[in-house]
Amino acid sequence: MTEAAQPKSAGGEATDATGPRHPFEHPVRRFIDANRAALGTFAVFVVMMAIFIVASPSVFLEWNIYRSVLTTLPVALFLVVPLVFVVTAGEIDLSFPATMGFSAWMFALVVQAGFSPYLGIAAAMLTGALVGFCVGALVVYFRLSSLIATLGMNFMLRGVIQIATEGKSIALVSLTQSSAKPIFSGIVFGVPTQMLWALGFVVFSSLLFNRNQFGAHVKIVGDNSDSAQQMGIDVNLVRVKAFVFVGLGAALAGFFSTMINYTWWPTSGDGYLLPVLASVFVGGTPTWGGVGTVGGGAIGALTVSFIQTGIVGAGLSGFYVQFFNGLIIILSLIGHRWNQIRYR
Amino acid sequence: MAEHLIELRDIKKSFGRVYALGGVSLYVDKGEVLGLIGDNGAGKSTLIKILAGVIKPTAGEILVRGKPVSGWNAARSREAGIETVFQDRALAVQQSIVRNIFMGSELKGPLGWLNIAKEEREAERLMREIGFTSKAFSTHSIVGQLSGGERQGVAIARAIYRQADLIILDEPTTALSITETNKVFHFVRQVRASGRSILFIGHNIHHVYDIADRFVVLDRGEVELEVKRADVPSAEALIGYMEAVANPNKTGSRTVFAAGAAT
Numbered sequence: 384m385t386e387a388a389q390p391k392s393a394g395g396e397a398t399d400a401t402g403p404r405h406p407f408e409h410p411v412r413r414f415i416d417a418n419r420a421a422l423g424t425f426a427v428f429v430v431m432m433a434i435f436i437v438a439s440p441s442v443f444l445e446w447n448i449y450r451s452v453l454t455t456l457p458v459a460l461f462l463v464v465p466l467v468f469v470v471t472a473g474e475i476d477l478s479f480p481a482t483m484g485f486s487a488w489m490f491a492l493v494v495q496a497g498f499s500p501y502l503g504i505a506a507a508m509l510t511g512a513l514v515g516f517c518v519g520a521l522v523v524y525f526r527l528s529s530l531i532a533t534l535g536m537n538f539m540l541r542g543v544i545q546i547a548t549e550g551k552s553i554a555l556v557s558l559t560q561s562s563a564k565p566i567f568s569g570i571v572f573g574v575p576t577q578m579l580w581a582l583g584f585v586v587f588s589s590l591l592f593n594r595n596q597f598g599a600h601v602k603i604v605g606d607n608s609d610s611a612q613q614m615g616i617d618v619n620l621v622r623v624k625a626f627v628f629v630g631l632g633a634a635l636a637g638f639f640s641t642m643i644n645y646t647w648w649p650t651s652g653d654g655y656l657l658p659v660l661a662s663v664f665v666g667g668t669p670t671w672g673g674v675g676t677v678g679g680g681a682i683g684a685l686t687v688s689f690i691q692t693g694i695v696g697a698g699l700s701g702f703y704v705q706f707f708n709g710l711i712i713i714l715s716l717i718g719h720r721w722n723q724i725r726y727r
Numbered sequence: 728m729a730e731h732l733i734e735l736r737d738i739k740k741s742f743g744r745v746y747a748l749g750g751v752s753l754y755v756d757k758g759e760v761l762g763l764i765g766d767n768g769a770g771k772s773t774l775i776k777i778l779a780g781v782i783k784p785t786a787g788e789i790l791v792r793g794k795p796v797s798g799w800n801a802a803r804s805r806e807a808g809i810e811t812v813f814q815d816r817a818l819a820v821q822q823s824i825v826r827n828i829f830m831g832s833e834l835k836g837p838l839g840w841l842n843i844a845k846e847e848r849e850a851e852r853l854m855r856e857i858g859f860t861s862k863a864f865s866t867h868s869i870v871g872q873l874s875g876g877e878r879q880g881v882a883i884a885r886a887i888y889r890q891a892d893l894i895i896l897d898e899p900t901t902a903l904s905i906t907e908t909n910k911v912f913h914f915v916r917q918v919r920a921s922g923r924s925i926l927f928i929g930h931n932i933h934h935v936y937d938i939a940d941r942f943v944v945l946d947r948g949e950v951e952l953e954v955k956r957a958d959v960p961s962a963e964a965l966i967g968y969m970e971a972v973a974n975p976n977k978t979g980s981r982t983v984f985a986a987g988a989a990t
Contacts, residue, residue, distance in 0.1 A: 413867060596839035603830055606819035613813070614831030614885075673821040726820040726871020 420667025421679035423722045427665075427715050428686045435693040442696040446573060452688050453574060454643065457581035458636045459684045462659045463666070464588045465625075465632035467680040468598070469529075470663055472625045473605035473672030478518050478533040479633045479659070481540035483652030486511040486630075487637025488544060491553040491647035500563040500642075507634040514540065515630020519623035537656075544649050553647045568642045577639045584635070589677040601625055605672030661708075662687045665715040669723055686711065730793035732757045732924055733778070733807065733893055738787035740773050740948075747773040749948040750787070755893055760915060760925045762939025764932055764969070770948040771928050775895055778926070779811040780804035808892030812882040812899065820871040820878075825850045827870055828885045853884040857917040876900075876907030883914050887923070894918060895926045900934045912938050932969065936962035946972050 415422065436443040462479055469476045486507040493503035518536050522529045558564055569576045592598035600621045603611045608618045633652070641647045666683025668675035687708075694707050731754035740748040748770045755761045765771045776782045778789075780801035789799050791807040818827050825843075828850050834842045850866045859880035864873060870881055879899045886894045896915070900908040915925055915938055929935045935942065936956075942965065944952040951972050959965055 417867075594841050594843065596833045596835050596841060599826055599833060599841065602822060603819045603826065606821045607816065609816045610819055611831065613811075613817075616831045673819065724871070726869065 418676070418678065419722055420674075420676045420719060421682060423718055424665065424667045424676075424679045424682045424686065424715065427711070427718060428682055428689075431686060431689065431693070431711065435689070435697055438697040443693075448692060448696055450573065450575065452685075452692055453578045456684060456688050457575070457577040458640045458643075459655065459659055459662065459688060460581040460585055460681055461632045461636035461639065462629075462655055463662045463680045463684045464585055464677055465629040466659060466663050467666070467668050467675045467677050468588075468592065468601050468625045468628055470668050470670070471592075471605045471672060471675030472601045472622055473608070474522065474529040474622060474625065476518065476529065476533045476626060476629045477656065477660075478514075478536035478540065479629055479636075480652035480654075480656045481537045481544070482511055482514045482518070482630050482633040483637040483640070483655065484544055484649065485514055485540050485637075486634035487641045487647050487651050488548075488553075488649075490638050490641055491555060494555050494558065495553055497557075500558060500561050504563075504638055507638045508631055511630040511632075511634025511637070512627050513630070515627040515633070516623060518630070519626025522626070523619045523622045541653070548649050550649050552649060555641065555645050555647065558642065558645050563642070567639065577643065580639070584632075585677065585681045592675070592677045597621075597624065602673055602675070605674075607673075658687050659684070661712050664719075665712055667715075667719050667722070669719070669725070671725065674723075683715075686715075731755065731790070732792060733809065734790040734793075735774075735778075736788040736790065738774070738777060738784045738789070740770075740777065740782070740784050746948055748777075748784070751945070751948070751950055753943050753950060753953065755924050755926055757892070757924055758919055758922045759940045760919055760927055760938055762935035762942045763926060763928045763945060764930065764935050764942060764965075765945035766930060766969075766973075768947070769945040771930075771945055772897075773948075774945070775811060775813075775897055775926075775928065778804065778809055778895060780809075805889075808890060809895065810886035810889055810891035810893070811895040812879070812886060812897060814897040814899075814901065817882045818870050818878055821869060823867050823869055824854075824864070824873075824881050824884075825866045827881050828853060828888055830885065832889065849888070850884070853888055854880070856887065856921065857883055857914045859884060859914060874907055874910075875903045876910030879911045880914050883918060887918070887921075891923065893924045893926060895928070897928050898930070899927070900929060900931065908934060932966050933962050936965055944969060944972070 432443070442448055462483065466476060466479065489510040490500075490503040490507040493506045494500050518533055521527060521536070522532050525532075565576070567577060567580065571579065592601070600611070600616055603616065604618050604621045611621075612618050636655070637651060640651060662683035663680050664670065664683070665686055666676060666679035666681070668680060690708050690711055691704050694704050695701060699707075734752075734754040736752050738748055738751045739746070751770070751774060753761075753763075763771060763774070773782070777784050777799075780799055780803055783799065788795050790796065796803055796807065819830065822830075825846050829846055833839075834846045834849065836842055847866050854860055854866070857880060859877070861877075864877070870878060873881065879896070883894060883896075896911075899911050903911065915927065918925055927935060927939055936959070939956060941955050942952070942959070943950055944965075946969075952968065
């Protein structure tokens with residue numbers, strides 16, 4: 384940087400307010416500075432897609448493969464984005480798969496009992512928020528390690544589902560006739576509507592993260608909770624709110640996944656634990672708290688869901704999927720390591 | 728008697744059987760920089776924490792603008808206009824200058840949406856007020872990119888935003904280079920010029936000598952000396968005095984401030 388060469392003006396040197404803009408003030412420079420991680424993730428995604436297209440143009444220049452990814456990606460987005468908040472706050476939540484299954488179960492029960500699916504959505508979101516609150520309160524107020532405690536909650540909640548349903552799924556045929564179907568799992572101009580909802584959720588969450596007091600507090604708490612406390616921020620409440628947000632996201636994920644399949648399974652959500660976690664970190668949110676990126680997390684989810692489709696589409700056997708999954712995760716982490724600066 | 732901004736009367740603090748403070752009385756007036764000097768273990772940290780309301784004194788009285796305040800705690804301390812900048816842990820270093828200045832009291836509209844434009848204007852005004860401006864950074868710069876002296880500037884700007892009348896700086900120049908120390912001094916002088924007070928804590932006597940209007944020397948929980956700057960001929964004289972306090976057997980320069988020490 385150029386300013387390193389010239390002696391720094393002593394803080395005292397009053398600068399003219401109308402003077403030339405300092406380099407940080409340039410909008411493009413500021414955008415790049417503020418979105419380094421997300422842009423890095425995007426670069427990884429573009430390179431990966433370029434390789435897929437070169438390897439198998441017939442598959443990757445067709446809209447079909449994108450539509451199939453866009454059908455399942457929304458569910459992951461509702462899980463990844465709130466998890467970015469929790470990781471930024473310096474915690475982790477591994478209970479979201481069970482929360483997702485549990486909330487979707489409430490949705491299924493309401494619909495099965497003959498009530499409107501809209502009431503079902505409300506019930507699912509309320510359940511998700513409540514479960515998130517319980518998990519958060521448990522971790523925060525009992526001062527438990529969120530890594531272990533949420534893992535325990537994941538097993539316990541899934542256990543409750545298994546015990547109560549004896550492993551039976553719930554088919555919701557009535558949903559196919561419901562007015563909710565075209566709204567939440569229809570197709571608009573070849574794009575699944577659930578993708579549009581998920582996109583809206585990503586944009587809203589990004590604003591929440593960057594332009595709302597909640598996001599600001601989440602970052603400060605993850606960065607320096609002593610200082611946050613001294614400045615009058617209710618540190619524990621901020622942490623609990625982040626867990627509630629994960630619960631809400633999990634409820635939406637569970638609702639959309641049930642809406643897509645017209646069936647609720649007692650295992651609903653189980654397969655998402657590791658891909659969603661990977662997406663958060665592939666997206667460029669570091670593990671140490673204080674900083675994170677919602678947009679990066681969303682692109683991370685996109686990358687992770689394309690790996691599987693892409694490798695099979697590129698003509699490799701399914702045996703390669705896990706290997707390349709791991710390879711891309713490791714390469715992204717190395718990339719971010721080089722890109723991120725950790726301040727102390 | 729003149730009314731002091733903040734006054735401590737006979738503050739005692741013991742942790743179990745250990746006496747950290749054995750009856751400390753001191754005051755800070757409006758618009759002055761009081762230097763609090765003392766070695767490690769002299770009781771400086773305990774005194775700051777009592778002023779900040781983080782810990783409660785075992786005995787003694789705290790007066791704000793001449794009126795005794797009962798039930799002293801962190802909230803009372805804040806109401807009295809005291810803001811403490813604790814060494815090392817005051818700022819969230821991965822966040823921007825703006826986010827640090829408005830930490831916990833963000834300028835926001837309905838539903839917590841931040842009024843970012845207003846925050847930026849206000850932050851720039853605050854930074855100008857203490858002379859904390861440079862072409863090398865803007866209000867968006869990450870605090871971790873700033874130098875040690877500049878970080879103190881962020882903390883001081885925040886204290887002023889929170890309408891502090893007395894800013895307590897805990898070892899603000901420890902581990903800083905001369906250039907960085909001068910930056911901090913510049914901020915401190917600007918704050919004093921605006922009529923606010925500063926309690927400047929340090930164990931580098933040269934630093935404190937350069938900036939303070941009055942000195943209080945703390946040793947093993949007692950005020951050993953209180954003297955106006957005008958009565959101290961040089962930093963060396965102050966050091967000589969402290970050496971004499973530390974080694975009472977040697978004949979030191981304890982007599983240098985015969986006039987000042989009587990206050």
